[in-house]
Amino acid sequence: MLREQHLINPETCIRCNTCERRCPTGAISHDERNYVVNADICNFCMACVRPCPTGAVDNWFMLNRPYTVAEQLGWHQLPPRVSKPPTILRPPTQLFRREAPAVATFVSSKRLTQEEEASEVRLIVIDxxxxxxxxxxxxxxxxxxxxxxxxxxxxxxxxxxIASARDGEEPGTSTMALFVKRVIGSRPDGSVFHGVASNWLCDLRPGDRIDVVGPFGETFLLPDDPEAELLMIGTGTGRAPFRGFLQRRLRTAPDALGRQHMFFGTRTPQMFPTLDSLLSNPEFLPTKELTYSGAAGWEREYVQDRMRQRAGSLATMLRNDHLHIYICGSRGLEEDVDVALAEISQEHCINWPVLRQTLHSTGRYHAETY
Known part of the structure; x- marks a missing residue:
């Protein structure tokens, strides 16, 4: 008798642990190689699907015998896909896979942070x-x-x-932009390590080939509704999708009723790369709150601290039925933001647990942390 089984793709899983943390039944576990699903425990609640940043958990098979946990732990890739629930609606994803990638050409690289900054961030453009x-x-x-x-x-x-709008880094082209932070760090023994992918990307030269897989992601998306109000909260390289959102809005609906608000945190002012002319237009981006957690001469402040200072304006946003909340950045940011929004809601007589559930159920709460 055929039985449906939920499986995780080891090729596209980035081991962020979001699925295991969100699984209410404990069906998901992992070892040093793979994240896996125990078919005897999984109840298909879908709690792990929406938060997954790559869609790696969104794989469904109809089988006579479910794959065991031990079998899954030994995989390098999924077996051929057989079926998936017809009720899941999503944009096209995983059009190109590792065994048959899309070939892009490196176009340009521009350093966005100051030369004296230890953390180098570049805007990479590919075609x-x-x-x-x-x-x-x-x-x-x-x-x-x-x-x-x-x-x-x-x-x-x-x-x-992706840091560009869907019609390209330049409108009407096949180009795409990425934010890449060059990773250089120290090991416990004092030796220096260099991030393999980040240094490779930062050192590419025009004309070099890049094999690209994807795209991935079904939930951290810009709504088509021009009345949707966007509350974007992020840190670090979490700025990338927000840049794409703002590009799209400016190109297609600059006079839309829905407005854009950003709360963003970095260590220093020099680590906040420009978002082009978008940030300098107060009518298009009426709320721009930047915080710095490690800058000399600046008070240490995190995005959730600034949010509490803007409790009144945030309470007004939370009462907007067209509000979409986006949280993107380092792990732990979602929990910190949730605590801040709960405090702001209590102060302004808003039932945050009920509102949060409504935002989740209507697809207006989007979180992507790593």
Whole structure:
């Protein structure tokens, strides 16, 4: 007798642990290689599907015998897909896979942070040429750095959020922008390590080839409703999807009733790369709140601290039936923002647990942390 089974794709999983944390039955577990689903415990509640940033958990099979946990732990890739629930509606995803990627060409790289900053962030532009690679604002792509790992296996997939609108970095082109932070750090023994993917991308030269997988992501998307009000809260490289949102809005609905509000945190002012002319237009972006957690001469402040200072205006936003909340950044940000919104709601007689559930059920609460 056929039985449906939920499985996680090891090729596109970035091991953010979101699915395991969100699973209410404990069906999801992991080892040093794979995240897996216990078919005897999974109840298909879908709690893990919406928060997954790459769609790796959104795989469904009809089988005579479910795959065991031990079998899944040994996989390098999923078996051929057989079926998926017809009730799940989503934009096109995973059009290009690792075994048959889209080939893009590196166009340009521009340093956005100051030269003296230890943390280097670049705006990388790639061009798909004649290859049709449709995507939406808020989605991600995967790239595979060249070379092999120490065990002679291919290097793992690296995920980057798209920083452009769907019609290209330049309107009407096949170009796409990414924010890439060059990773250089120290190990406990004092030796220095260099992030494989970030340094490779930052050092590419015009004309170099990039194999691209994806796109990924079904929930961190810009609504088509021009009346939708956007509350964007982020840190670090979480700025990328917001740049795409703002580009899209400015190109297609600059006079829309829905407005854009941003709360964004970095360590120093120099680590906040420009979002072009979008941030300098107070009519288009009426609320721009930047906080700095490690800058000399600045008071240490996090985005949730500034949100509490703007409790009145945020309470007004929370009462807007067209509000969409986007949270993108480092792990822990969603919990910190949730606490701040709960306090603001209590202060202004808003039932945050009920409102949060409404936002989730209507697809207006979007969180992507890593």
């Amino acid at each position: 798909f040429g004649d290859v049709a690679f449709p995507f939406l604002e808020g989605q991600c792509i995967g790239v595979v750095p060249p070379g092999k790992r120490s065990d002679s296996r291919p290097r793992g997939l690296r995920i980057y959020s």
